[in-house]
Amino acid sequence: MINIAYDEKIPYIEEVIAQCSKQSQLPLSAHAFTGTDTPAEIIEKAQLATARVLIVRSVTKVHADLLLNSAVKIVITATAGVDHIDKNYLKKHHIALKTTHGSNANAVSEYVLAVFLAYLSARQKSLENNSEHFSIKHILRETSVAIIGCGNIGSRLYATFEQLGVNVIGYDPPLLKKALAHQSHHAKLERYSSLAEVHGADFITFHVPLTHTGQNATYHMCDERFLTALRKKPWIVNTARGGVVDEIASIAALKRGLIGGIVLDVWEGEPKINLAVLNKTIFATPHIAGYSKEASLRTAKKIFDHLLACVKDDRFLPMTQKSGNQSSPSLTARFHPPQSEQIKPQKLSNLSLWNPVTMQLERDVGCPLDCEDDDSLINWLVNFCLQSSAVPALTSELKKYHATNPQTNKSSKTNLSEIINPFQRLRQAMRQRHEWSTLSLLASLDENSAHPLTTKTRCIIKALGFK
Incomplete structure (x- = not known):
């Protein structure tokens, strides 16, 4: 018997554990705890006294106080970032750490792309106000985008912006150092630029982990010194x-005219955010850039893979206690749909990615299958952007999609009215939605709340033409 303690707010986690037990033919004893978005969240020590596996979200701080005298041998986090985990403690006590990095890469990329479309719209309008008339294609050629952090998300964005014909500037000293060390001809060394080139970009987006120490520490890397060196009044996206x-230095830079705007999805001290900062942003969202159904499914699949490998590991169960046919077909294959022909969509609703797929994908496993056709959406958007009417056309198609394919929300254990903090309440509302894409999610936000955070969230929709 392997005991598991898990955060019940992780989407599909019960199905993942059940299917892992079925696939491995080993009994798993799972105990849920309710992770909250406040530092006061505590997992009962009794759960960890026997739990070999701990599955958490970013709201659970995994450190010595939590793990002392526990039986935990592996920590699985449903996140890419690990700033909520004391990695040194885990290493010292021989506790394995597994992440779900890359699971929300599509969702975050789509979010940044949506913001960039809004930037293009604003820039085109500004040129028209100055009696200058340029096509979107011309503006794209004259625009430079700096991507700071070229990992799972940054590399996707790099490829997307390249397709758009934008001048892309990649900045990632650790990855550049690794590429140079391997001296591989496959390493795309031309992708990496200098900080001086970043300072000359029109649009700067950050995709780095949060680190406080080391040569390439990222805490406040966009500080007063960085902002003062900027040359083109760019939009800053985090x-x-x-x-x-x-945030404080950014607001000061905005007042001085050093930057053209700030877009924040993540915040210092969240969920208690600085409303003075919020009121100065162009767009603001409650840490939901990675929230989409697709991202949830990818996360579930990665947790399943980690958990299945864990229960077959000698460190968790002696070989003499293992049972079942170890050569049975892996459930992992069932998380991938059959290979299909390359999609050449004419309308948004024709994309397999956007069609109603819940019943088809959730059959069998209870945890919907992963989708390998995500890039077709991005490619379609890229082609759309090359038209002069890119933003209105995109808006029109999104509205048509939502008119003909209304989304239904599954019931949730969380009563939103019980959540006092507005940041947490809005974030939880986003977590409960089941749009497949982040673009879809942004297009269908609830507009009933008058809280400034909701108002700012709606700015993205309005910038893209939604009413």
Whole structure:
């Protein structure tokens, strides 16, 4: 028997554990705890006294106080970032750490792309106000985008912006050092630029982990010194971690005219955010850039893979206690749909990614299958952007999609009215939605709340033409 303690707010986690037990033919004893978005969240020590596996979200701080005298041998986090985990403690006590990095890469990329479309719209309008008339294609050629952090998300964005014909500037000293060390001809060394080139970009987006120490520490890397060196009044976008961008310094830079705007999805001190900072942003969202159904499914699949490997590991159960046919077909294959022909969509509703797929994908496993056709959406958007009417056309198609394919929300254990903090309440509302894409999610936000955070969230929709 392997005991598991898990955060019940992780989407599909019960199904993942049940299917893992079925696949491995080993009994798993799972005990849920309710992770909250407040530091006061505590997991009962009794749960960890026997739990070999701990599955958490970013709201659970995994450190010595939590793990002392526990039986935990592996920590699985449903996140890419690990700033909520004391990695040194885990290493010292021989506790394995597994992440779900890359699971929300599509969702975050789509979020940044949506913001960039809004930037293009604003820039085109500004040129028209100055009696200058340029097509979107021309503006794209004259626009430079700096991507700070070229990992799972940054590399996707790099490829997308390249397809758009934008001048892309990649900045990632650790990855550049690794590429140079391997001396591989496959390493795309031309992707990496200098900080001086970043300072000359029109649009700067951050995709780095939050680190406080080391040569390439990222805490407040966008600080007063960084902002003062900027040359083109760029938009600053942070979907990485609160603390990467110095919010106070950014507001000061905005007042001085050093930057053209700030877009924040992550915040210093969240969920208690600085309303003075909020009121100065162009767009603001409650840490939901990575929230989409697709991202949830990818996360579930990665947790399943980690958990299945864990229960077959000698460190968790002696070989003499293992049972069942170890050569049975892996459930992992069932998380992938059959290979299909390359999609050449004419309308948004024709994309397999956007069609109603819940029943088809949730059959069998209870945890919907992963989708390998995500890039077709991005490619379609890229092609749309090359038209002069890119933003209105995109808006029109999104509205048509939502008119013909209304989304239904599954019931949730969380009563939103019980959540006092507005940041937490809005974030939880986003977590309960089941749109497949982040673009879809942004297009269908609830507009009933008058809280400034909700108002700012709606700005993205309005910038893209939604009413």
